[in-house]
Structure formats: structure tokens, C-alpha cells
Amino acid sequence: MSVLEVQNLxxxxxxxxxxxxxLKGVNGVFExxxxxxxxxxxxxxxxTLLSLLAGFDRPKAxxxxxxxxxxxxxxxxxxxxxxxxxxxxxYNLIPHLTAVENVLLGAGGKKSRLPSEAQAILRSMGLExxxxxxKPSHLSGGEQQRVAIAxxxxxxxxxxxxxxxTGNLDSDTGSMVVEILKDLxxxxxxxxxxxxxxxxxxxxxxxRYRMSDGILV
Amino acid sequence: MKASLKNIIRLPNxxxxxxxxxxxxxVLILLCISVYRSCLSAEETLNQTTVVTMELTLKERLxxxxxxxxxxxxxxxxxxxxxxxxxxxxxxxxxxxxxxxICNTFFFPADLxxxxxxxxxxxxxxxxxxxxxxxxxxxxxxxxxxxxTREDLLPETxxxxxxxxxxxxxxxxxxxxxxxxxxxxxxxxxxxEAFLIGWYKAEGYGFRFDAPLPxxxxxxxxxxxxxxxxxxxxxxxxxxxxxGEDDQAATVMVANEKYWQSIYGAQDYYTLQENRQxxxxxDVDAFGEVGLAKIRMTTAYPGEVASIIGGLxxxxxxxxxxxxxxxxxxxKFVLAQMESMGNFSLVIxxxxxxxxxLLLAVFLAYAVRKRQREIxxxxxxxxxxxxxxxxxxxxxxxxxxxxLVCGVAAAYLFGNGICGMISQRAMENARSAxxxxxxxxxxxxxxxxxxxxxxxxxxxxxxxxxxxxxxxxFPIYGILLGTxxxxxxxxxxxxxxxxxxxxxxxxx
Numbered sequence: 001m002s003v004l005e006v007q008n009l010x011x012x013x014x015x016x017x018x019x020x021x022x023l024k025g026v027n028g029v030f031e032x033x034x035x036x037x038x039x040x041x042x043x044x045x046x047x048t049l050l051s052l053l054a055g056f057d058r059p060k061a062x063x064x065x066x067x068x069x070x071x072x073x074x075x076x077x078x079x080x081x082x083x084x085x086x087x088x089x090x091y092n093l094i095p096h097l098t099a100v101e102n103v104l105l106g107a108g109g110k111k112s113r114l115p116s117e118a119q120a121i122l123r124s125m126g127l128e129x130x131x132x133x134x135k136p137s138h139l140s141g142g143e144q145q146r147v148a149i150a151x152x153x154x155x156x157x158x159x160x161x162x163x164x165x166t167g168n169l170d171s172d173t174g175s176m177v178v179e180i181l182k183d184l185x186x187x188x189x190x191x192x193x194x195x196x197x198x199x200x201x202x203x204x205x206x207x208r209y210r211m212s213d214g215i216l217v
Numbered sequence: 218m219k220a221s222l223k224n225i226i227r228l229p230n231x232x233x234x235x236x237x238x239x240x241x242x243x244v245l246i247l248l249c250i251s252v253y254r255s256c257l258s259a260e261e262t263l264n265q266t267t268v269v270t271m272e273l274t275l276k277e278r279l280x281x282x283x284x285x286x287x288x289x290x291x292x293x294x295x296x297x298x299x300x301x302x303x304x305x306x307x308x309x310x311x312x313x314x315x316x317x318x319i320c321n322t323f324f325f326p327a328d329l330x331x332x333x334x335x336x337x338x339x340x341x342x343x344x345x346x347x348x349x350x351x352x353x354x355x356x357x358x359x360x361x362x363x364x365x366t367r368e369d370l371l372p373e374t375x376x377x378x379x380x381x382x383x384x385x386x387x388x389x390x391x392x393x394x395x396x397x398x399x400x401x402x403x404x405x406x407x408x409x410e411a412f413l414i415g416w417y418k419a420e421g422y423g424f425r426f427d428a429p430l431p432x433x434x435x436x437x438x439x440x441x442x443x444x445x446x447x448x449x450x451x452x453x454x455x456x457x458x459x460x461g462e463d464d465q466a467a468t469v470m471v472a473n474e475k476y477w478q479s480i481y482g483a484q485d486y487y488t489l490q491e492n493r494q495x496x497x498x499x500d501v502d503a504f505g506e507v508g509l510a511k512i513r514m515t516t517a518y519p520g521e522v523a524s525i526i527g528g529l530x531x532x533x534x535x536x537x538x539x540x541x542x543x544x545x546x547x548x549k550f551v552l553a554q555m556e557s558m559g560n561f562s563l564v565i566x567x568x569x570x571x572x573x574x575l576l577l578a579v580f581l582a583y584a585v586r587k588r589q590r591e592i593x594x595x596x597x598x599x600x601x602x603x604x605x606x607x608x609x610x611x612x613x614x615x616x617x618x619x620x621l622v623c624g625v626a627a628a629y630l631f632g633n634g635i636c637g638m639i640s641q642r643a644m645e646n647a648r649s650a651x652x653x654x655x656x657x658x659x660x661x662x663x664x665x666x667x668x669x670x671x672x673x674x675x676x677x678x679x680x681x682x683x684x685x686x687x688x689x690x691f692p693i694y695g696i697l698l699g700t701x702x703x704x705x706x707x708x709x710x711x712x713x714x715x716x717x718x719x720x721x722x723x724x725x
Contacts, residue, residue, distance in 0.1 A: 054597070081599025092594045096227040101220075106598055155599070 243624025632687025
């Protein structure tokens with residue numbers, strides 16, 4: 001069982017008008033097999049925490065450990081490639097690649113991942129086969145997000161980080177995406193951390209954290 | 218690599234522009250280089266096959282100045298150089314291949330007959346009244362020697378004892394006894410004095426003198442020494458007295474051209490009839506010119522005419538006394554056509570290189586920035602900066618290389634045809650130059666001459682081997698490949714720069 005732990009995490013943004021303390025000593029534990037919801041107002045530090053968990057940057061203070069190992073000791077790209085799957089609000093699919101190719105892109109280091117496997121993942125996400133060869137621009141928002149989730153799964157990452165994955169979707173599609181994420185956590189044993197503004201979606205999570213003024217409550 | 222190749226096809230709006238820029242610039246660059254090299258080659262051929270004639274003309278040297286006693290004095294306006302010195306200057310210029318002397322028939326300088334040193338000896342010998350050790354007759358045809366205006370001054374001037382000197386006057390009407398100059402010249406001079414004499418070649422004038430040949434002149438006639446019967450040389454000198462019935466005198470005065478030429482290097486002096494005709498100028502103002510009137514020079518370095526003339530002027534041929542002109546209109550016309558085409562191709566080449574580099578740099582920057590989001594996504598998916606940058610560099614490098622190869626192939630296939638069209642067009646332009654003489658030129662009195670000159674220049678141009686052909690030296694291909702490599706590295710740097718940016722800042 002993987003355990004992602006953050007200890008006394010601090011992060012500042014240096015901007016023209018001064019320093020913004022985005023995170024002020026965040027502590028928390030994220031275990032596999034659970035869906036975590038991070039809520040909070042805009043600017044509370046949710047996305048910053050998620051970015052640090054994804055290894056996009058180093059915290060100014062504190063540390064993040066995965067199964068007891070400080071992730072700062074691992075090469076960030078390797079960490080992201082093997083341990084983390086990212087899902088974005090804007091899907092962030094490569095526009096000139098097909099759905100299958102986008103999923104394969106998420107396989108990262110797993111060079112042996114076959115298109116058939118990517119198709120299987122897409123199928124498990126409930127995407128119709130007719131859409132497999134389509135480019136993102138020919139897919140609906142919900143379908144694109146499913147492709148994005150499938151891409152996050154393609155690398156067999158143990159941690160799935162989802163930044164407002166339902167933000168651009170209608171409520172029905174959003175609920176369906178949340179169901180998929182729950183399924184990832186419960187059935188596949190992933191540690192899914194979901195950032196959302198929606199209380200309704202947050203209520204679906206196993207654990208709810210609220211970010212307030214840079215502190216995890 | 219496969220994915221990168223697929224990307225090239227999937228992103229036509231990104232890569233087609235880059236491809237077109239590189240392709241067009243490559244074709245332009247190669248064609249311009251070909252045209253420029255052809256022009257350089259044609260210029261070289263032109264320089265090797267063109268001989269330019271220059272002409273040095275002596276401006277007015279002598280003038281008549283009225284003296285206080287009512288007479289006239291002849292004043293030499295040019296004290297700077299003796300004719301012999303002029304010749305030395307010209308002979309010292311190695312780029313001048315031929316010299317043709319055209320002399321005034323009234324006065325022929327003695328210094329032209331020998332070197333400076335020998336001339337000094339001549340003067341010294343004359344001053345000392347030196348004798349002549351060889352009983353050889355000196356006879357020169359159509360030339361003169363140092364002399365004087367009166368017969369009684371002749372022995373002193375020539376350095377010949379009076380008793381050794383026989384002067385025979387030929388046909389002519391005299392002014393008075395003892396005056397050697399024709400009436401016209403003698404009156405102009407005003408009084409008898411030692412003076413350069415020449416011979417006056419006009420019907421009825423002339424005389425002969427026989428004297429032992431002085432030592433200083435013997436050197437010039439080495440070949441004569443061994444011969445059993447040295448030819449008799451005669452000097453026709455200006456004069457006006459009739460010598461009676463001596464019709465034989467004229468036959469004696471024929472000089473041996475061979476020796477004359479061997480001494481003075483005037484190979485064509487006597488052989489060119491047209492030149493010879495210029496000597497006979499009965500209407501000439503004898504005081505306007507003396508000695509060398511003109512010198513025709515040829516050079517095999519048409520491109521260095523200005524340098525040759527400048528060098529001569531710097532060496533002492535002052536513009537106040539000498540005028541040097543070059544009949545290099547044809548050469549300049551042909552050269553101007555080729556230089557114009559060469560320069561035009563050079564300008565296009567520079568523009569293609571500059572704009573090509575600039576456009577490619579801008580398009581690459583634009584294309585990479587346009588794919589910025591893709592870079593961030595790849596980074597988020599765990600791809601390394603190096604890997605992403607390498608893949609982008611490969612994509613752009615492949616497109617640039619492909620465009621280069623296509624450009625080289627297109628230039629090779631169509632280069633000769635395009636060069637031929639350019640060449641044809643250039644020749645048509647040259648031909649139309651004759652028809653398009655400006656109205657000013659048309660109205661000028663010598664427009665016919667201008668037209669003739671232009672027509673012959675155009676003919677010369679059409680004869681010149683200006684066969685524009687495709688031809689690019691191999692190093693150019695190397696440079697193009699190097700440029701492709703540099704731009705691939707540039708794309709790598711751009712991509713890596715974006716990939717390196719703080720992802721948090723971007724996400725924020």
C-alpha cells in the first residue's frame with residue numbers, strides 16, 4: 001500500500017508586488033485505495049499543493065514522501081512518469097494525436113504498451129471504439145476527460161492527481177467522471193487526490209481536506 | 218522517431234511554412250551563387266581575352282613668344298620630361314605590352330634615338346667638338362637628330378668637324394642661304410640658333426649630309442660592323458635650297474628600317490602605314506608639338522587601365538602636359554553588364570541568406586512557442602527536458618533537411634534552364650540598349666559615333682562567353698548542411714528553454 005505524506009510543506013510565490021505565501025506548513029497523509037477531495041476557495045493553495053505533489057517544483061520547506069522516500073531525491077521526470085498520473089480541468093490532450101495515441105503518450109517509460117492495451121483502458125473508461133481514432137477536437141468534453149483519465153492510468157501510476165477534472169463538464173458527465181475516479185481508487189487501489197470547488201463532488205470522496213489560507217484543515 | 222515523423226505530417230501549418238522558407242531560400246541561394254560564379258568566370262575570360270588600347274597625347278609644348286626686340290622666341294612649356302624619359306616610364310610599366318610612337322614630322326628629338334646616358338654623351342661630345350672615328354654614313358629616314366637652324370651651326374651641334382660634313386640640299390624653294398629651316402618655321406623662330414632639327418618631309422624640301430658615324434651611335438649598329446658593306450644612312454634635314462640636278466640624293470636617304478627598329482623598339486613605327494600617314498601633316502602648326510606627339514599603348518590588363526594611368530601620372534606624366542585616354546568603352550560596357558548581373562545576384566543572395574536566416578529563426582521560434590502547451594503536457598507526463606527538446610529538434614531538423622534536399626534537387630534540375638533564361642534576358646537587354654539611346658544622346662552631334670560605339674560594344678558582349686550555368690562548389694552544400702544543423706540546435710534550445718520553465722509558475 002502506497003502512502004504519500006506531506007510534512008510541514010511551505011511554498012511561496014515571488015511576484016512583482018511581493019511574496020505570496022501559498023502554503024504555510026501543510027501536513028497530511030494520502031493513502032492508496034482512497035479518493036481524497038481537496039476543497040477551498042480560489043487562492044487557498046489547492047492547486048499549488050497538487051503541483052508540489054506532482055513534482056513540478058520543490059517546496060520551500062517541508063518534504064513529501066512516497067512510501068517513506070523523499071520525492072526530492074528522485075528525478076522529477078522519473079517520479080512523474082512512474083508514480084503520478086495527472087488529470088487536468090482542460091484535459092490537456094495533445095490536439096494532433098488520436099485518443100489512443102494520447103493514451104500511449106501517457107504510458108511514458110512503458111515502451112511496450114501496445115495500442116490494444118491503450119484501447120482496453122479507453123474501453124474501461126466507457127469510451128466507444130468509434131472514438132479511439134478521433135482527435136480531441138472531435139470528442140466531447142466528457143469523452144476528452146475520459147481519454148485524459150485513461151492516459152493517467154496508462155503508466156500504472158499509483159497516485160492520480162486530478163485538478164478540477166469536472167470543471168468544464170456538465171453535472172451528469174462530471175458525476176460520471178467522479179465515479180470513474182472512485183472506481184480507480186477502490187477497484188484499482190490508486191491514491192486519487194481530487195481538487196474541486198464543488199461540495200457535491202467533494203462529498204463523494206472518502207476523505208475530505210479543506211485548504212484555507214495555505215493550511216490543510 | 219516514428220512519432221516525430223508522424224508529427225511532421227500532422228502539423229502541416231507548422232512545418233509547411235518552415236519547409237517553404239528553407240526550400241525557396243535554398244533554391245535562390247544556389248541559383249544566385251551559380252549566376253554570380255558564372256559572371257566572375259565571364260569577367261575572368263573577358264580580362265584574359267581583351268586588350269585595351271591607351272593613347273598618351275602630348276599637349277601643347279612649344280609656343281611662340283614675342284620678344285622685346287620684335288622677334289619671336291620659341292619657349293618649351295614642358296621642362297619636366299624629355300621624351301626619352303617618357304619612354305622610359307612607359308617601358309618600365311610591365312603591364313604595357315606594346316608601344317607605338319607617333320612623332321611630329323617636323324621635330325624629332327635626338328633623345329629618342331638613344332638612351333639618356335647616350336644622349337648626355339652626345340651632348341658632351343657635341344660641346345667638346347668631338348670627332349667621329351668611323352667612316353660610316355649616318356642616314357635616317359623620316360627622322361631627325363639634334364640640329365640647328367643654320368648650316369653653319371650644324372657641325373657644332375652634331376659634333377662633326379665642318380670639313381667632315383657634307384650637306385646636300387634637295388629640291389625646294391629657299392628663303393636664303395644657310396638657313397636649314399623652311400621659311401615658315403624660320404620666320405617663326407625669329408633668329409638663327411641651335412635647335413632641334415628634324416626633317417621636313419614635303420615635296421621639294423630636304424637635304425643630305427654625310428659624316429663619319431660617332432662612337433656613341435656605333436653601339437646601335439653592332440650588326441653593321443661585321444658586314445662587308447655597311448649600308449649608307451642618310452638624314453633628310455629640313456631646308457629649302459634646291460640642290461640642282463642631284464636627283465640621286467633621294468635614293469641615298471633611305472634608311473635601313475631593320476636597324477632603326479632594332480634600336481628603338483618601334484616595331485610598328487614604320488610598318489603601320491596608317492601611323493606613317495599621321496607623320497605627314499603639312500597643315501600642322503609645327504610649334505604645337507615637338508618630338509613625341511602620341512604614344513599608343515596596349516595592355517592585356519583591361520581591368521587595370523585606371524591603375525596603369527594613375528601610376529604613370531604619379532610617376533611624372535603630369536596631366537597638364539599629357540593626356541592619357543583609354544579606348545576601353547567596349548570592355549567597360551561588357552564588364553558593366555556582367556558586374557550588374559553579378560551584383561544583382563549577390564544582392565539577391567545576401568537578401569535570401571539574411572531573410573532566410575531571419576524568417577527561419579522567427580518561424581522556428583513561433584512554431585516552438587505554438588507547441589508550448591504540448592511541451593508542458595509532455596513535461597507533466599514525465600518526459601524529460603532533453604528528450605522533448607531532442608524530439609522537437611529532430612522534427613524541425615528533418616523538415617529543414619528535407620527542404621534543403623528538395624531545394625538542391627530543384628536547383629540542380631531547373632538551374633540550367635533558369636540560368637539560360639536569365640542569360641537570354643540579359644542579352645536582350647543589352648541589345649535594346651542601342652535602341653534605347655537617351656534622347657539627349659540621340660540629339661548629340663556625335664550620336665552616330667555613340668551608336669557605333671554602343672553597337673560594337675553590344676556585339677562584343679554577345680560574343681563574350683557569358684553562358685550562365687548551374688554550378689555550386691561543394692563547400693556550399695556543406696555550409697547549407699551546417700546551417701540546418703545549427704537551426705536544429707536552435708530548435709532544441711528553444712524547446713528546452715520552454716520545457717525548463719518553472720511549471721508551477723505556468724500552472725499558477
